[in-house]
Amino acid sequence: MSPAEKNDVRGKGLGGSSAMNVLLWTRPQREDFDGRPTSVSAIEALGNPGWNWEKFYHYSKKSEGLARSPINSSCSSRRYRFYSSMPESSSAYKELSQPEAVGLEGSYSSYNPRSRMTMVDSVGPLSVSFCRTDSGTEFPFQKLSGETSGTFKSASSIDATTGNRSYAATAYLRPALSRPNLKVVTGALVTKIITSKHAESVTAQGVEFYHGDAVYRVYAEKEVILCASGIKSPQILELSGIGNSDILIPLGIPVQVHLPSVGENIQEHICFTAHHPELRDDPGILTGEMLMKDQGLREKLRESCHGYEGLLALATTGLSFLPFHTFSERATFLTKEQKRKVAENVNTYPPGLREQYDEQIRLMENPNVPNLEIILYPFIVPGHNIVEKPRVWLLPVLSHPFSRGTIHITSSDPKIQPANDPRYFEEDVDFDILFDGVKFTRKVAETEPFTNLTTREVQPGPDITTDEQLRDTCGGCSMLPQDKGGVVDTNLKARERHPICDQVYGTENVRVVDLSVLPLMVAVHTQAIVYGIAEQAADIIKAEYNLTSSLPGASV
Numbered sequence: 017m018s019p020a021e022k023n024d025v026r027g028k029g030l031g032g033s034s035a036m037n038v039l040l041w042t043r044p045q046r047e048d049f050d051g052r053p054t055s056v057s058a059i060e061a062l063g064n065p066g067w068n069w070e071k072f073y074h075y076s077k078k079s080e081g082l083a084r085s086p087i088n089s090s091c092s093s094r095r096y097r098f099y100s101s102m103p104e105s106s107s108a109y110k111e112l113s114q115p116e117a118v119g120l121e122g123s124y125s126s127y128n129p130r131s132r133m134t135m136v137d138s139v140g141p142l143s144v145s146f147c148r149t150d151s152g153t154e155f156p157f158q159k160l161s162g163e164t165s166g167t168f169k170s171a172s173s174i175d176a177t178t179g180n181r182s183y184a185a186t187a188y189l190r191p192a193l194s195r196p197n198l199k200v201v202t203g204a205l206v207t208k209i210i211t212s213k214h215a216e217s218v219t220a221q222g223v224e225f226y227h228g229d230a231v232y233r234v235y236a237e238k239e240v241i242l243c244a245s246g247i248k249s250p251q252i253l254e255l256s257g258i259g260n261s262d263i264l265i266p267l268g269i270p271v272q273v274h275l276p277s278v279g280e281n282i283q284e285h286i287c288f289t290a291h292h293p294e295l296r297d298d299p300g301i302l303t304g305e306m307l308m309k310d311q312g313l314r315e316k317l318r319e320s321c322h323g324y325e326g327l328l329a330l331a332t333t334g335l336s337f338l339p340f341h342t343f344s345e346r347a348t349f350l351t352k353e354q355k356r357k358v359a360e361n362v363n364t365y366p367p368g369l370r371e372q373y374d375e376q377i378r379l380m381e382n383p384n385v386p387n388l389e390i391i392l393y394p395f396i397v398p399g400h401n402i403v404e405k406p407r408v409w410l411l412p413v414l415s416h417p418f419s420r421g422t423i424h425i426t427s428s429d430p431k432i433q434p435a436n437d438p439r440y441f442e443e444d445v446d447f448d449i450l451f452d453g454v455k456f457t458r459k460v461a462e463t464e465p466f467t468n469l470t471t472r473e474v475q476p477g478p479d480i481t482t483d484e485q486l487r488d489t490c491g492g493c494s495m496l497p498q499d500k501g502g503v504v505d506t507n508l509k510a511r512e513r514h515p516i517c518d519q520v521y522g523t524e525n526v527r528v529v530d531l532s533v534l535p536l537m538v539a540v541h542t543q544a545i546v547y548g549i550a551e552q553a554a555d556i557i558k559a560e561y562n563l564t565s566s567l568p569g570a571s572v
């Protein structure tokens with residue numbers, strides 16, 4: 017796929033993509049973060065002290081509030097449970113609601129309000145049947161305590177009291193709107209960070225932005241915090257002259273900091289999008305097609321959802337995370353091959369990639385760490401034709417891609433999108449893992465009890481085979497040591513240390529706080545990761561300026 021062909025779907029309003037994502041609330045496998053010598057990986061081990069599982073777990077719990085009791089029971093019809101929470105007696109709920117495993121409403125009362133989650137039950141029977149198959153694989157329910165592998169119902173970022181989406185704007189921004197030191201400007205496009213340069217030191221003065229046709233400037237007393245996403249933060253840095261001079265100079269952008277890692281190390285979850293089993297008549301499962309086609313059903317649901325005025329929607333909840341050996345007979349062979357290839361090509365890699373690959377190989381070898389996710393959607397996304405009979409959608413997703421892409425500007429015009437070249441499958445092993453994942457997904461879908469609910473595999477037919485990204489883009493402003501391909505340090509500052517005298521000579525006061533700082537992709541969905549990063553960043557910033565969170569609603 018060429019950079020020009022790639023369609024980057026992302027949220028552009030307040031709350032960004034958290035305002036339009038598919039509501040899954042997931043936490044990563046412990047090893048994805050943890051660099052302790054007794055475990056096998058990953059983000060801390062890459063040279064980021066203080067960014068480990070324990071910290072992430074603490075901050076992630078701080079950001080969340082799982083509804084404790086069944087709520088909104090009025091929002092369910094007799095046959096289909098809709099926005100209804102999982103009964104407290106359910107074993108899955110019990111594991112989730114252990115105070116040490118999850119942030120519960122009230123457990124961090126001083127940080128109220130925050131992200132709210134609840135359990136919904138839209139594809140319940142299918143997701144459970146998916147794990148109890150005759151294929152010899154049986155998985156436990158997942159806990160949100162760092163053990164991701166298994167099949168489980170995911171919590172959803174839905175505020176159970178209203179039945180509406182809980183996202184960054186409702187969780188963090190709205191409660192803080194009355195602060196005297198906050199002004200929100202919507203419909204604005206940031207064009208660059210305004211900087212001044214003295215000797216080797218670059219200081220951010222403020223930010224320039226378009227609003228309508230006018231250009232405005234706002235000035236910062238302390239620092240500029242960039243949180244424009246994995247795709248747009250690298251673009252804004254480059255437009256500001258912070259990036260690779262080989263890219264900036266030909267575009268006429270004065271180089272403020274030559275930082276060649278900006279926009280490199282891009283990683284995206286890649287998925288196979290064409291597996292659609294058709295459901296039997298009356299399976300007791302609500303799907304998107306049913307809702308779209310059946311006016312009577314919509315009205316019935318509306319009646320049962322007393323007082324609810326929003327759009328009817330379905331949440332995705334059925335997830336499986338599978339360690340390599342559980343879905344691929346070639347797991348040992350492919351891991352060895354990848355090890356051999358990495359050793360053979362080590363001299364061709366950019367700084368730091370060898371270390372990242374070593375961590376990824378350790379994750380592949382670890383029997384507890386997932387290497388594939390299978391998502392069960394109760395609908396088919398736009399782009400696929402509306403179909404006669406209801407279908408569900410099974411999506412195998414590559415958890416830890418080896419391929420690395422780039423995101424770079426091609427123009428000094430901020431309105432021109434940066435070129436996103438994901439380089440999917442540049443590393444053969446990515447294709448091999450996903451291929452085995454597709455085969456495994458198909459096998460499970462053809463096995464009882466999954467087949468008790470479905471009639472036939474409609475796709476993949478001969479006509480469709482597609483691979484796409486799952487809209488989790490990380491790495492473009494990687495938090496890593498500078499000589500290992502880093503853009504920000506562990507304080508999330510975009511600065512570069514002189515390799516000999518250890519003096520800061522990059523930017524003094526530009527910080528990046530979004531998914532772009534994650535140097536290595538995690539297996540799970542990334543909204544909770546971004547909240548965890550943001551909570552940790554808030555404490556780093558407060559500590560730097562000796563601040564306490566005395567303002568109402570202050571968390572991040």
Ligand SMILES: Cc1cc2nc3c(=O)[nH]c(=O)nc-3n(C[C@H](O)[C@H](O)[C@H](O)COP(=O)(O)OP(=O)(O)OC[C@H]3O[C@@H](n4cnc5c(N)ncnc54)[C@H](O)[C@@H]3O)c2cc1C
Binds near residue numbers: 026036040487529
């Ligand atoms: C379709 C989709 C489905 C997803 N599903 C899930 C899911 O179910 N569960 C999950 O955990 N994760 C999911 N994700 C991922 C998750 O939503 C993202 O990881 C998360 O929102 C990323 O946060 P962020 O702050 O890095 O960027 P964003 O959420 O993208 O926020 C960036 C913000 O910056 C603004 N911005 C960018 N450039 C500029 C500019 N020049 N000027 C002004 N403002 C600018 C954007 O408008 C946006 O508001 C999904 C993502 C997508 C796109």
